[in-house]
Amino acid sequence: MKHLIALLAIFVLPAHAAVSATDDAGHLVTLAQPAQRVISLAPHATELLFAAGGGKAIVGAVEYSDYPPAAAAIPRIGNNRQLDLERIIALKPDLLVVWLHGNAERQLAQLKKLGIPLFYSEPKKLADIPAAITRLGSLLGSEAVAHSAAQDYRQKLERLTRHYSGKKPVKVFYQVWHKPLYTLNNSHIASDAIRLCGGVNVFGHLPVTAPTVNAESVLAANPDVIIAGSDDRRSTELEMWKRYPTLNAARRQQLYTVDSSLLSRSGPRIIDGAAQLCTRLDQARKAQTP
Incomplete structure (x- = not known):
């Protein structure tokens, strides 16, 4: 009987568990399931998303999102000064990755009212980059890729730190x-x-x-x-x-x-x-x- 109950529990569990991560504004961002349709509102955010294993999930990005080369094919939704809100809404994103102090606050407020989750990104130090990658990996459901990229970055940072110390x-x-x-x-x-x-x-x-x-x-x-x-x-x-x-x-x-x-x-x-x-x-x- 216990085995039957356990088997039934597997089938009633949701296909994807909720995921969450804290952004650079200190907000806990929670999604019902890993993000499938992401819009990047800063070139650095586009690069972080690709590093975290989320390149295929990006459905829109701002101008100058030019790396990696695959980013060139992503539809543009404006720039850091002026966003195309209608285009963003039409793309039906389940996550926006936002530049904390670079995007127009008035437009971001409008998007937030629509209930689209916002993840604010603005690493201040070189040592902040690995955590930025892994947190996005958590929201994308690509933790393994993100952790590998973060570890590679940490090793490069450690080598430079040792070499140039003093x-x-x-x-x-x-x-x-x-x-x-x-x-x-x-x-x-x-x-x-x-x-x-x-x-x-x-x-x-x-x-x-x-x-x-x-x-x-x-x-x-x-x-x-x-x-x-x-x-x-x-x-x-x-x-x-x-x-x-x-x-x-x-x-x-x-x-x-x-x-x-x-x-x-x-x-x-x-x-x-x-x-x-x-x-x-x-x-x-x-x-x-x-």
Whole structure:
């Protein structure tokens, strides 16, 4: 009789158990079953979802969701400033992965009123990425893939941490854009990468996450190296600093670019951007040697 009861219990259990995870806003997100139709509202979130094993579940994504290559085929539903709400609703998502401080709050409020679960994502430190992957894996029902990706990332982070621990400090100016000239403070994850490599962000103390600065303030800070977040379309944005021979970074020819999609996005590839950055800072250290 006991065996019969146990057998009957198997058939009355739901096909999928509820899943839950806590997001970066501290909210517990619970789904009746693993997410099957996900919309990503930030490029870094798209990368995290793919790493967590949820690429096939993404039915919509914002502009610039360009990695991995398969992301190019995902339908676009706007950008971080303006979302196509009608398109989002038509796609019938069971989960939205949202950039905590990057998406339009008014539009997010409208989506939330419709009862669509929102998972807020904004890793602040390099060490936050593995947990971001595994939490999304929990909501996707792809825990094994997510844990493997998280472990691979942790190993890369541990190797970099061991190698660059105790390195001589190097003053860094991280140039996000040159017209207008602006940078990032210590609250941004790119500054955590600078710290990992033994760098000191010369504007890390400023209160705004992405503050505007001017050439005079950069000259006064006199960084040892200038790193520009760049891509193939922005190969000349460091040229302006060659006009200032008294600037340490210019005088020692320590002007470098790092792929901005690697270093500025809070996704799993940031560890590769950090590795590139660390190499550049090592070159700047060697240039300081008499």
